[in-house]
Each structure stands twice: as structure tokens, then as C-alpha cells.
Amino acid sequence: MPPTCGATRLVCIDGPSGSGKSSLARRLAGMLGDPPLVQMDDLYPGWDGLAEAVPLLRDRIVTPLAAGMPARYRRYDWVVGAYAEEHDLGVPPLLLVEGVASGARAVASHTTLLIWVEAPQEERFRRGIERDGESYRPHWERWALQEEAHFAAEATRSRAGLRVDGASSAPHDVETELVLLP
16 A cells, blocks of 8 residues: 555554454554554643544644654643653654544545544443453543544445454454454
8 A cells, every 4th residue: 555644654553442442453553563653642631631632643643644743742640640751753664654534534535544443332342441440431431422422424434445343252362463343
């Protein structure tokens, strides 16, 4: 696939929280020689910041790369509640971006491949609470409302070039194989 973001191939892995995007992104990065991987969790300014992260992705990462310039971003520190250190991405030949809203229309024209990962809501919430703890349930519920509105407005799933079942019961090697959705 030719570059679509300046000299960079931009691969975005999107879908609802807890669907398996991060796991897929790490596996994909390992298979592709460990290109830079930006996690949208590092861009959201807290639990109510989904919409605010899209302009940050576009302005700090995608627009500079499309212009042939180095990209950089500041990581949001969820504990402190403020942006922390800056990360320099340079101008990589391949950049993976994973997380809710990584496939937003604001960056679509520069995206080489948009991958959508989904799983049933019950499974996604189970994974999230297992990872974060029961005290985070109210945050997860607030976040889910933002996701729902975002995906409805963006039609992300229908624009994806690849749709992955993040909770498939079909026999497959989870380390090397994907189960695609229709």
C-alpha cells in the first residue's frame, strides 16, 4: 500500500472500548517490525474528552506527517489530570494509531487502512471492569455514551477496510489469526 500521509502509511485501529483494539495493535506492531504506536488513551484529556482528542490527533500528528514534517504529541497523564511529556514520532514510514476515534473522518483522507474491532457490549464492559476495577464503572458508562454518539456521527464501522471480531468463539490462533466480520 502506498503512503497516504506524506511519506507515512497511517493505519488506524478503531472500535468501542474493550473490543480488543490495543491487543490487536500490539500484535500488529510486533509483526510489522515495531513501528511507532500511538494510543488514543494518551490524547484524551480525561473521561469526558473523546471529542477533544480528534483535533489533537489531526493537528499534532496527521497534519504534520501529511506535510512531510515530524509529528509529536503530549501524553495525557490520567493520574495527574494534565498533559505530561512530549513524544516525538519523527516521520515514520508506518504509524499505527489505536483507540476510539482514531479512524475519525478528520483524518480519513490520510488513512491508509482503517481497521474496526468490535465485541458485544457485555464482554467489553467485563474486560474493562476486570482491567480497571469496579470503581471505574461510572466512568465506563459515561465513556460509552460518548462512543455511541461519536460512532453514530462518524459511521466508522461502515468506512473500515477491515472489520475484526474482537470476541470470536471461532477456532483460531489469537496470536496470529483474525476472525473477520461480514
